[in-house]
Amino acid sequence: MTRVVVTGASGRLGARVVRLLREQEHAPEVVGVDLLPSNPAGLSHCLDLATADLGDAFSGADTVFHLASVFGAGIEGPEIDAAVEVTVARRVLEASGAAGVSHLIVMSSATVYGPWPNNAVPLTEDAPLRPHPDLPLAVQKAEIERLVAEWSIANPDAITAVLRPATVVADGTGGWLARALHATSVLPANEETPIQYLHIDDLAAAVVSVWQSGLDGAVNVAPDGWLTPTERRALDPVPKVRLPEAVALGVADWRWRLRLAPTAPGILAYARHPWVVANDRLSATGWQATNSNEEAYVVAHEARAIETISPQRRQELALGAVGAVVAAAGVGVAALVRRNRHRS
Secondary structure (H helix, E strand, O other), X not given: OOEEEEEOOOOHHHHHHHHHHHOOOOOOEEEEEEOOOOOHHHOOEEOOOOOOOOHHHHOOOOEEEEOOOOOOOOOOOHHHHOOHHHHHHHHHHHHHHHHOOXXXXXXXXXXXXXXXXOOOOOEOOOOOOOOOOOOHHXXXXXXXXXXXXXXXXXXXXXXXXXXXXXXXXXXXXXXXXXXXXXXXXXXXXXXXXXXXXXXXXXXXXXXHHHHHHOOOEEEEEOOOOOEOHHHHHHHOOOOOOXXXXXXXXXXXXXXXXXXXXXXXXXHHHHHHOOOOEOOHHHHOOOOOOOOOHHHHHHHHOOOOHHHHOOHHHHHHHHHHHHHHHHXXXXXXXXXXXXXXXXHO
């Protein structure tokens, strides 16, 4: 029987992949590895990939799905500052090589392409990796891809695939990247800047499809097409009023400093410039997204009581909220100015 190892088996993506693997007609033996035993049915080894001995967990494995990530909660924290993401990937690669793994699938991110005005729309897998230096996720995933490329050269007989998904969301919630991008919607934007949303169920199906087809190399994962900022705002139940650029950037910086919003400096570029991807390589395997960009965005939105309020009242509330944020930002900026004067 084929033996596969799934890292991050307790996570939202890992748990879905484990379930899909076990539903196969000729289901493999699935070895789930994770630090948190939140999904006991899919977990075989509860261990820390950053420090534990991985020999027993990876022994006899034919395939390794490296889906674990420390970026699930956000873009800050000691693990991210210490690039634990890269450390874990390096150790997984070492364990995979020692076990003689013949098929390796690693989760990366479409953010590795970087948000640049001269990006092609859409980007194909042969586009250069130019991650924005102020987004740790993009920088560390690009470094992991470099390590995977070295591993592939050292293990030429192994099939090695790296998946680059667009912004991932799930029913009732967006991931931290989706939330951070949404938080930038008050900022002035290029109305032609496209964005994509990928449902996590479709990402899990893509992982299994890449494994079954034996696809090698980089693989973009995204629904067909994309949304423009105008189309995305039309889907929001609560309208947002955009601010003048100077005020908006000041508010965004202030909210980030006080941890009131996940709008880190690197996120702003990803909201302003294109980094959408083409899915031709993946589609050739027979994979198709069951959720369009629009559907993924809508189902990720958590219904709130405010959605039952009339459109006119929502607009009034939105205007009031913006006014409050601007006023608070003014107070915060004034306090910083006074503090700087006092120090000088």
